[in-house]
Amino acid sequence: MRVAVVGAGAMGSLAAHILADAGVEVTLYETRADRRATLASHGLRLRGVLEGESKPRARSPSEGGEIFDVLILAVKAHASADALRPLSPFVHRDTFYLSLQEGNAGEELAELVGEERAWTALAWVSAAEAGDGAVEVEGCRSLVIGPAVPREAVAGPPGLEDLVGALRGGFPGHVEVAADMRRAIFSRLRSAAPVSALCALCAENTGSLRGREEVSGWVREASEECSLVAASAGLEMEVPADPWGDAVWNRLPPPMLRDAADGRPTERVYLTGFLLREAGRRGLRVPLLSALHSLLGEVESGARVPGEALLRELRQRVSEERGMSLM
Secondary structure, three states: OEEEEEOOOHHHHHHHHHHHHOOOEEEEEOOOHHHHHHHHHHOEEEEEOOOEEEOOEEEOHHHOOOOEEEEEEOOOHHHHHHHHHHHHHHEEEEEEEEEOOOOOHHHHHHHHHOOOOEEEEEEEEEEEEOOOOOEEEEEEEEEEEEEOOOOOOOOOOOOHHHHHHHHHHHOOOEEEEOOOOHHHHHHHHHHHHHHHHHHHHHOOOHHHHOOOHHHHHHHHHHHHHHHHHHHHOOOOOOOOOOHHHHOOOOOOOOHHHHHHHOOOOOOHHHOHHHHHHHHHHOOOOOHHHHHHHHHHHHHHHOOOOOOHHHHHHHHHHHHHHHHHHOO
């Protein structure tokens, strides 16, 4: 089985190492020349709850490669189409694609490559690139894999069973396969969406924010709104007792915090945006998720600067949203 992992950030590196360690033929594609140089000279190094070293081939997407059986997408979801384009000549009719991205990114992948070829993996993982080029792995709780679009049975493509087996052999947490990923998406977003969003708006990590009573109250309220949307879709789920812990990030910064700090687009469309779209389809109002989503958009556009002032603006917007819901 030949696997291409597209994106050599934390999640792509984690997947590439696990597969390479299991004896899978892996090629790691990365657009950053400095990252490729680091991988070429020092190899792929993991430390933390998952440790090890491996040396998968690291290439630029423009270099092409062999014909691949699996393409794993580990780039930001909004970059999926551009990331896949250079590798389109290197697939065969049974090649399938796996989105290792947040939220409902798998649905967009299905639109790009077709429902039968598109699979998704939601990871309860906290990992980040360190300054020395290694990947620090803080937590690996679970990995849920399934078709990007719900289907009655998990009749996977050739190679799926081998891929899942290789991931199970090296992933420290629980790995499962589901026929319908909707429950996993809502389960992931009920904590990941508010925690990552609030950290991005406040420009603070979870370690400092979780001790603030007001912010923790917002995290719980947003989680309740998410559970309400899930229930309207026929998916009953409880609000986690500790949403901060459920989101997995602790010492390492959540992705939206890193993106906002570096001036990059966040994945809000696939997190809070997905929840808002689902709520809108069912006529539900979710004041806190709506306020978080709009403020994140203003941070991305440069109209707002993350920090304490955004908490005051969040209070005002939530109050306004609640007032509208009573009209």
